[in-house]
Amino acid sequence: MRTIYLNPENLAEWQKAAKPTVMALGFFDGLHKGHQKVIETAKKIGLKKGLSVSVMSFFPHPKTVLSKGKKQFNYLMPLSMKEKVLQTLGVDTFYIVEFDREFSSLSPKQFVHKYLINLGVVHAVAGFDYTYGFKGEGNMDRIRNDSGNALEVSKVAKVECKGEKISSTCIREKLLTGNINDLPSFLGRLYEVECCYDGKSLHLKPYYTLPASGRYIVTFHTRFLSKEGEVIVSEKGDIITQSDFSTFLRPQQNVTITWLKRSGEIKDYPLYKNEWKYSEVHYSSL
């Protein structure tokens, strides 16, 4: 998969290089089951039509730009992780458009012509609630018309879990209330974050969200090893383990944490033993 960072300066160059493609559209934070359905739909159409599959997303999130940085935004994953997951979904090209005020003021028609038709898009795929263009005025019922009938369009129906629309927003809410046991059925996988070990503690990398303060059973993954254990997320957002990492991690090493289940409240902290708690439970059923 190739990743292309698009901005007004390099757009013409990429337009010249463009080949016919099926494109999935949206921000796609977390790449949950709803997003996966959109991308799988694009993939199926690509296979049927013998065309490559692209995804177009933005960065930063429109809310942060349009609130002039006043709104705090809890990203579920950085672009590097989005890239990794999109690759596993079989996407050929990942376009990341720099979202700024100038881009946000493109009319729906301008966006469709400049960023879709002129980039080789012949078939656009998005969910039932996808919006685009100034003030988000474009939607799936007018996109074909906005393209002057140049685009084929597929609208993906709502994917739900337990009667609720699966959304990045509801996943953020579940994390922020510590309700991580529900996450796999919304994400289709365990939630993971990347950290760096400084020789003493673990530091969360940017553009991830930590679950609410509490105790959690997790798996730590380095490039070659995985280990189950328990962490405490403090009120301040520190990730506390009382484990001896000296044989497992070296300073400055990256570690990925996958969140398996909530195991208690912070007030249970004094009961925490000063040793690894290897779990006997098999978590693959989560």
Ligand SMILES: Cc1cc2nc3c(=O)[nH]c(=O)nc-3n(C[C@H](O)[C@H](O)[C@H](O)COP(=O)(O)O)c2cc1C
């Ligand atoms: C060209 C363009 C202009 C946009 N302008 C605005 C805007 O003025 N205000 C806004 O809230 N969102 C704006 N958006 C964001 C969209 O409404 C929408 O959130 C984004 O395309 C991601 O879609 P999704 O949230 O369905 O994934 C714009 C999007 C595009 C592509």
Ligand SMILES: Nc1ncnc2c1ncn2[C@@H]1O[C@H](COP(=O)(O)OP(=O)(O)OP(=O)(O)O)[C@@H](O)[C@H]1O
């Ligand atoms: N549950 C869902 N079912 C079907 N399509 C979805 C679903 N959730 C998102 N999509 C589609 O996936 C693309 C990316 O959507 P978007 O990034 O807005 O996700 P979201 O989960 O709705 O995010 P947020 O909660 O921040 O609004 C869009 O085309 C959108 O319509």
